[in-house]
Amino acid sequence: xxxxxxxxxxxxxxxxxxxxxxxxxxxxxxxxxxxxxxxxxxxxxxxxxxxxxxxxxxxxxxxxxxxxxxxxxxxxxxxxxxxxxxxxxxxxxxxxxxxxxxxxxxxxxxxxxxxxxxxxxxxxxxxxxxxxxxxxxxxxxxxxxxxxxxxxxxxxxxxxxxxxxxxxxxxxxxxxxxxxxxxxxxxxxxxxxxxxxxxxxxxxxxxxxxxxxxxxxxxxxxxxxxxxxxxxxxxxxxxxxxxxxxxxxxxxxxxxxxxxxxxxxxxxxxxxxxxxxxxxxxxxxxxxxxxxxxxxxxxxxxxxxxxxxxxxxxxx
Numbered sequence: 250x251x252x253x254x255x256x257x258x259x260x261x262x263x264x265x266x267x268x269x270x271x272x273x274x275x276x277x278x279x280x281x282x283x284x285x286x287x288x289x290x291x292x293x294x295x296x297x298x299x300x301x302x303x304x305x306x307x308x309x310x311x312x313x314x315x316x317x318x319x320x321x322x323x324x325x326x327x328x329x330x331x332x333x334x335x336x337x338x339x340x341x342x343x344x345x346x347x348x349x350x351x352x353x354x355x356x357x358x359x360x361x362x363x364x365x366x367x368x369x370x371x372x373x374x375x376x377x378x379x380x381x382x383x384x385x386x387x388x389x390x391x392x393x394x395x396x397x398x399x400x401x402x403x404x405x406x407x408x409x410x411x412x413x414x415x416x417x418x419x420x421x422x423x424x425x426x427x428x429x430x431x432x433x434x435x436x437x438x439x440x441x442x443x444x445x446x447x448x449x450x451x452x453x454x455x456x457x458x459x460x461x462x463x464x465x466x467x468x469x470x471x472x473x474x475x476x477x478x479x480x481x482x483x484x485x486x487x488x489x490x491x492x493x494x495x496x497x498x499x500x501x502x503x504x505x506x507x508x509x510x511x512x513x514x515x516x517x518x519x520x521x522x523x524x525x526x527x528x529x530x531x532x533x534x535x536x537x538x539x540x541x542x543x544x545x546x547x548x549x550x551x552x553x554x555x556x557x558x559x560x561x562x563x564x565x
Contacts, residue, residue, distance in 0.1 A: 251263060251264060251427075251548065251551065251552075252264075253414075253431075253436040253437055254383075254414040254436045255383065255414050255416060255436040255437035256437075258362065258382060258383060258414060259288050259315050259317075259340070259341060259362065260315050261283075261286060261287060261288050261314070261315060262286030262287075263285075263286040263287050263544060263548055264416075264427075264431075264436060264437030264438065265282070265286070265287035265288070265427070265437065265438060265439075265440060265544060265547070266287060266288045266290065266343075266385065266416055266418075266437060266438070266439040266440070267279065267282040267287060267288065267289050267290050267439070267440060267441070267444055268290065268292075268319075268393075268418065268439050268440060268441030268444070269290035269291065269292040269293070269317070269318070269319020269343050269345065269366075270292040270294075270319075270393075270441055270444075270445070270526075271292045271293070271294020271295065271296070271321065271511065272292065272294060272451075272511065272512055272515045272516055273292060273445060273450055273451060273452050273515055274289075274290055274291050274292025274294075274319065275291070275292075275304060275307075275451055276291070276304050276307035276308040276310075276311055277311075277449045277450070277451055278444060278447065278449045278450045278451070278540065279291050279304075279308050279312075279316050280308050280311035280312040280314075280316070281447070281449040281539070281540035281541065282316075282444065282540055282544070283308075283312045283314035283315060283316045284311075284312050284314055284540075284541070285540050285541040285543075285544040285545070286544060287544055288315060288316065288317060288341065289308070289312070289314075289316040289317070290316065290317045290318065290319050290341075290343055291304045291305065291308065291316065291317070291318045291319065292319050292321075293318055293319055293320050293321060293324065293326075293330045294321050294324065295321060295323075295324045295325070295326065296324075296326070297326055297329075298326055298329040298330055298332070298333045301318065301330050301333050301334075302333050302336075302337060305318070305333070305337045305339060306337075315340050315341065316339075316340070316341070317339060317340060317341030317342055317343055317362075317364075318330070318334050318339050318341075318342055318343075319342075319343045319344065319345060319366075320334070320342060320343070320344050320345075320349070320352075321344075321345055321346055322344055322345065322346050322347025322348070322349060323346045323347060323477070328352075331352050331355070331356070334356070334361065335355070335356070335359050335361070338359075338360075339361065340361065340362060341361065341362045341363075341364065342356055342361050342362070342363050342364070343363075343364045343365065343366055343385060344363070344364075344365045344366060345365075345366045345393075345394065346394045346477065348365075348372065348375075348376075349363065349365050349376070349381075350375070350376065350379050353376070353379045353380055353381060354379075354380075357380050362382045362383075363380075363381045363382055364381065364382060364383045364384060364385055364416070365381055365384055365385070366384075366385040366387050366418065366439075367384055367385070367386065367387065367396075368386070368387050368388070368389075368395065368396025368397070368398065368403065369396060369398075369403075370403075370406050370407050370410045373386065373407045373410060373411050373415075374410055374411055377411045377412065377413050381413065382413060382414075383413050383414040383415065383416060383436070384407065384411070384413065384414075384415055384416070385415075385416040385417075385418050385439050386400075386403055386404050386407045386415050386416065386417055386418065386435070387400070387403075387418040387419050387439070388400025388401070388402075388403050388404070388417075388418065388419030388420060389419065389470065389480070390419040390420035390480075390528055390529040390530065391418055391419035391420070391441065391480060391528045392441055392442050392468070392480050392481065392526045392527045392528035392531075393441070393479060393480065393481075393526050394477055394478065394479055395419075395470060395478055395479070395480050399419070399420075400417060400418070400419040400420050400421075400430075400433075401429075401433070404417045404430065404433040404434065404435055405433045405434050408433065408434030408435065409434070414436040414437070415434065415435045415436060416430075416435055416436065416437045416438060416439050417429075417430035417433060417435035417437070417438050417439070418438065418439035418440075418441075419528060420528060420529055420530045421438045421439070421440055421443075421530065422440065422442060422443040422530040422533050422534055423443070423533065423546075423547055423550055424546070424547045424548065424549065424550025424551035424552075424553070424554060425550065425551075425554060426438060426440075426530070427547055427548075427550075427551045428551050428554045428555060441528060442460065442527050442528045442530055442531050442534060443530070443534055443543060444540065444543070445457060445460060445527070446460055446461060446534050446536070446537045446538075447537065447538060447539065447540045447543055448537060448538065448539045448540070449539065449540050451516070452515050452516075453514070453515060453516055453517065453518030454518070455518040455520055456514055456515050456518060456520070456525060457537055459482055459520055459525055459527075460482070460525075460527050460531045460534055461534060461535060461536070461537070463482060463527065463531035463532050463534070464532040465529065465532040466532075467482050467483060467527075467531060467532065468480050468481060468482055468483065468527060468528065468529050468531065469481065469482075469483045469487050469491070471487055471490050471491050471494060472490070472494070472503065472507070473494075474494050474500065474503065475500045475503050475504060476500070479507075479524070479526070480526070480527075480528060480529070481524050481525050481526045481527060482525040482526075482527050482531065484520060484521050484523075484525060485521040485522065486507075486510060486521065486522050486523065486524060487524075489506075490503065490506065490507060493506060507524065510522070510523050510524040511523065511524040511526055514526075
């Protein structure tokens with residue numbers, strides 16, 4: 250029932266992609282997602298190429314299933330990470346925070362499947378012409394760097410504007426979100442925040458607990474003046490950042506103030522001075538479970554929803 254073009258493209262069982270989260274998209278989480286039938290993604294973030302290479306090796310020791318690497322195009326190491334991906338013959342690359350166009354020919358020539366994360370119809374169309382294999386369409390509900398349009402509005406417009414498969418991202422954490430994404434025309438979904446609250450994710454326990462305590466209005470998007478707005482949970486850091494932004498602080502000062510703050514929260518567990526990246530769907534996440542249980546429950550719920558809809562229409 251749920252075998253889609255994305256499943257065929259990446260040779261996976263379920264149309265579920267793990268978001269390529271920096272610091273948290275490590276071999277532990279990546280292999281668990283891939284072993285459970287989805288596509289795990291190593292989050293390169295701003296990490297050095299040697300770290301990315303080691304994560305690839307570690308993941309291959311934990312799974313024989315397909316997985317990918319997410320390349321943050323804002324990273325000073327982006328070009329070097331591309332070379333690591335090519336040398337290690339990684340099957341899939343996703344990209345974020347920029348236009349991957351210059352790297353696409355080299356990746357495609359090596360047989361790498363390329364799936365950029367984006368937030369506009371125009372960029373999706375441009376990258377389709379470059380030859381990417383699929384796109385992740387990310388609404389502003391997502392955690393991390395975001396665009397300006399919601400998932401509900403953006404996904405069907407991109408679906409109508411291109412021919413390659415679309416993966417929906419932003420505001421998806423359960424079977425209802427999966428069904429909604431498919432109903433909008435997507436061939437799969439990408440999930441981040443829900444997987445943070447999995448047993449295999451290496452996020453600090455306090456970071457996970459903060460997500461479990463969140464409600465629908467717990468996140469804030471700041472940094473619009475830098476050109477790279479970021480969604481995260483509100484805390485002392487976000488209040489300080491917003492105060493600086495309203496006072497007219499320069500892009501350079503804002504970026505300097507926010508540098509390395511995500512690591513402080515996600516790994517060190519500093520919940521006041523660190524950036525607690527999470528999407529608006531955090532309010533729906535109420536427990537920590539093994540990745541396999543999360544995915545199995547998601548698929549079972551989706552199947553039940555679709556069966557129920559069919560019965561409702563039949564009975565009507």
